Amino acid sequence: MEDITKILFGLFLMFAAAKGMGELFERVKQPAVVGEILAGILLGPFVFNLVEPSHFYNVLAEIGVIILLFTVGLQTGVDELLLVGKTSLIVAILGVVFPFIFGYLYAQIISHKTVEAMFVGTAMVATSVGITARVLADLRILDAKVSKVILGAAVFDDIIGLIVLAIVTGLGKGAISYLKIGLVVFEAVAFVLFLIFIGKRVVPFVAPGLGTFKTRNAPFSLAILLCLGLSLVASYIDLAAIVGAFMAGMVLSGLNIEFRLSLKAESLYDFLVPFFFVVMGMHVDLSVFTQANIIGAALLLTLFAILGKLLGCGLGALSLGMGQASIVGVGMVPRGEVGMIIASIGLSMGAIGADLYSVVIFMVVATTILTPPVLRRMILKSDALKRVGEEMAEKAGAPE
Amino acid sequence: MEDITKILFGLFLMFAAAKGMGELFERVKQPAVVGEILAGILLGPFVFNLVEPSHFYNVLAEIGVIILLFTVGLQTGVDELLLVGKTSLIVAILGVVFPFIFGYLYAQIISHKTVEAMFVGTAMVATSVGITARVLADLRILDAKVSKVILGAAVFDDIIGLIVLAIVTGLGKGAISYLKIGLVVFEAVAFVLFLIFIGKRVVPFVAPGLGTFKTRNAPFSLAILLCLGLSLVASYIDLAAIVGAFMAGMVLSGLNIEFRLSLKAESLYDFLVPFFFVVMGMHVDLSVFTQANIIGAALLLTLFAILGKLLGCGLGALSLGMGQASIVGVGMVPRGEVGMIIASIGLSMGAIGADLYSVVIFMVVATTILTPPVLRRMILKSDALKRVGEEMAEKAGAPE
Incomplete structure (x- = not known):
């Protein structure tokens, strides 16, 4: 009983x-999500x-981010995502290539070993879609094209990141199993394609049956x-669980209005999602910021991390016009737990040293906290996006 | 990652x-809650x-039952509970006295030691309000007077059970601290009275301020x-956490309609509450049922457990008329985790033996699973209650 x-x-x-x-x-017109992360930092082991x-x-936080991406998926139609699919794919690919090269170059400049450079490159690759999705959801512009491009790119990003990780850990161990990499790629691609098919063909077909259940x-x-x-399936095939949650939401997006799924998911969101960001804050190792000798290196890597996604993803989205492309670029900047996980895999394998590990953690924290205020400002400055947000806010307000 | x-x-x-x-x-017109407990038994270590x-x-289940009692509290007004307060108190007191005596007698009949008899008596005392609250909520009769009497009695029951436990563990250790018992009683009573005061005076006063927040x-x-x-407070002063959750709901019940709190809590309920009942099922030790030599004793204790609450609580609620009084009696029959906890305290203190422990577990499981179908049938046979349920179902259906 004391435990509870x-x-x-x-x-x-x-x-x-x-x-x-x-x-x-x-109240000071900054994104709530940054406040939640700071709340976690304050409560955590390094401050109070x-x-x-x-x-x-930790597990509750994971369920929180699953609910977050599920809700985001519910508001992302399969067709609409397919429509921006090509753009998203280019954004994702360039958003992997540029940061990887930048990370690799950084480690070479600081004169680390090649295997270290590979790990830093990999840690630079993975976008933390939770942060951006939260900003888009709070501003109610999930319906905008730029949001679909970002979310689609995040799914591809996760798949590509998975492939890169498989290759790099293979290199770190000194041997690459092409069979394993092929299997990883096949599973991930098959999972996503299968669900898009299910979403388009099967769900509209079974929908009328949903009303026949007796359960409240x-x-x-069922959603x-x-x-x-x-x-579970995504986690089982080593994709992030949130990719599965996002795909589940997307598969069901066609039933969202009929069964008020988003509206019902809202309270789960309000209760569980904050725990994800608070826990993220609690895990921030502030001691990294007190090591004066690595601050310079950390700032440099952070700059490279920002430029890598900004240039790579921005270029990939140029077809949307400069303004929207830069929003896509900024939206893809935050690195999250995946970057940290890759760094700790490298650390535990002995492939990277403790100083480089700290530098990567600094980069992850900095990109995560810097992005939301910038992204928010850019979205609110875009008249078209602001209009989408206001329309959605009105719609959301209506059934209240 | 494998862990997740x-x-x-x-x-x-x-x-x-x-x-x-x-x-x-x-579908076979039985309470869903029994299905959920059976689901837990099937998934658990003793079957598949x-x-x-x-x-x-376990912790997720605890949060589930907290949400359950919070939701139930939201639909229980302070004033309405005070109105039935006297009846509830009598129901609670007789519902403690009768089962304690019956449990004590049972242990004497089977010729156990006095200290064992005291523990069995105590394990007979605590009502598991979760089961009954769930049946009442599913049938949508939380608004009926009989529901208020049961819920009020459950709160008192928890306080009295706490006092009895303090006394009996004192006896088990060979020394009673009157100071400690006095403190326990004072804290519990002060907590409940303070919240009733807050609910009546403070909440209506601060309510208009709730609209001024910027957070979605x-x-x-805030609820x-x-x-x-x-x-947390209830758990801290050794009351069950669910008593605090119920009181929180009750304190806010006056704002329930204005801020649609019940409606918003519904998805949290649908997601989290089932885990409580499944986990309850998973913890059922089926091996108890295979020990032929204790089945007779277990059936006798179960009979005493049912009669104790039925007679005690039924007598206490006689002012409602025979029909309603018997519903109150049946509604108070299920023993839950509290009975199990008391038995395991007794076991770990060496105050009761393994066989008696098994008998108590059998009684808890049997009263928990037998009650919902009987209670459901009795409620549906009562025209007045059936009407309340139908009216509430219509109201609940309206905003859908």
Whole structure:
């Protein structure tokens, strides 16, 4: 019973701090999500040390980001995503190539070994779509074309990142299994294509049957079940669970209005999503920022990380025009837990040293916290996007 | 990453089994909650052993039952509860006295030691309000007077159970600290009275301010925050966390319609509550049922457990008339995790033996699974209650 008291204490503080800081940030016209991450930093071991990171909070955070991407998926139609598919794919590919080269160059400049350079390059590749998706959702512009391009690119990005990771860990171990890499690629591509097919053909066909269940709110429960199931499959084939959650939302997007799925998911979102960002903040290792000798290197890598996505993804999205392309570029800048995970794999394999690890962590934190305010400002300056947001806000307000 | 795959696997199976069995049970006109418990038994270690019980699932289940009681509290006004307060108190007191005496007598009949008899008596005392609240909520009769009496009695029951436990563990250790018992009683009573005061005086006063927040869905987030906070306080003063959650809901019940709190809490309910019942099922130790030599004793204790609450609580609620009084009596029959906890405290203190422990577990499981179908049938046979349910179902259906 003491254990549950302790966990409730943590949950209460985390939720209170997230909502309090979020409110504060919104009042000074900054994104709530940055407030939530800062709340986590404040509660975490490096500042007030009020909440001890725990396995339970980590898993709850993972469920939070699954719900976030599921909700985002619900508002992203399969057809609309296919429509921007080519642009997204180019954005994703260039958004992998440029940062990888930049990361590789950086490590060469600082004169690290080649294998270290490969790992830094890989850690530069993975976009943390949670941050950007949250900003897009808060500004209610998930319906805009630029949002679809970013979200589509994030899915491709995850698949490509997975391939790069398979190759680099192969290199790190001194041997590449082409069979394994082929299998990884095949599984990921088959998963996404299969779901797009299901979304277009099967879902509209079974939809009328959803009303025949006796369970209260059966369509919503089935939607959650699909979300959990596809997150599981994605996680099982070593894709991020959130890719599965996003695909589940997308598959069901055609039923969103009929069964009010987004609206029903909103309370789950409000309850669970803040834990993801608070926990992300709690894991930020602030001691990295006190090592004066690495600050210079860290700032340089951060600059490279920003330029890599900005140039790569921006170029990939040039067909949308300069203004929108730069929004896509900025939207792809944040690196998240995937960058950290790759860095820690490298560390545990002995492929990169502790100093380089700290530099990568610095880059991840900096890109994550810097992006939302910039992205928010750019979106609000675009008249077309602002209009989409206002229309959606009105629509969302209507059934309230 | 493998860890999250495993947890997602468990969550998916648990949710699928809960909803599947729930649907099946509703189709044969049985309560969904029994289906969910059976789903847990099937998935658990004693049947198919598909999901390993884990710390994460246990805490998630606890959050589930917190949400359940919070939702129930939202539909229970402070004034209405005070109106039935006297009846509830009598129901609670007689519902403690009768089962305690019956449990004590049972242990004396089977010729156990006095300290064993005391523990069995205590394990007989605590009502598992989750089961009954779920049946009442599913049939949408939380608004009926009989529901208020049961819920009020459950709160008192928890306080009295706490006092009895403090006394009996004191006896088990060979020394009673009157100071400690006094403190326990004072904290619990002060907590409940303070919240009733807050609910009546403070909440209506601060309510207009709730609209001034910038955060999306701020009133709902604040409601969740209060729920977490009061669950924490209740857990901290050794009351069950769910008493705090129920009180939080009750305190906010006056704002329920204005801010659509119940409606917004519904998806949290649909997602989280099933995990509570599935996990409850997973913890059922089926091996108890295979020990032929204790089945007779177990059936006798179960009979005493049912009669104790039926007579005690029924007598306490006689002012409602025989029909309603018997519904109150049946509604208070299920024992839950509290009974199990008391038995395991007794076991770990060496105050009761393994055979008696098994008998108590049998009684808890049997009363938990037998009650919902009987309660459901009695409610549906009562024309007045059936009408309340139909009216509420219509109201709930309207905003859909």
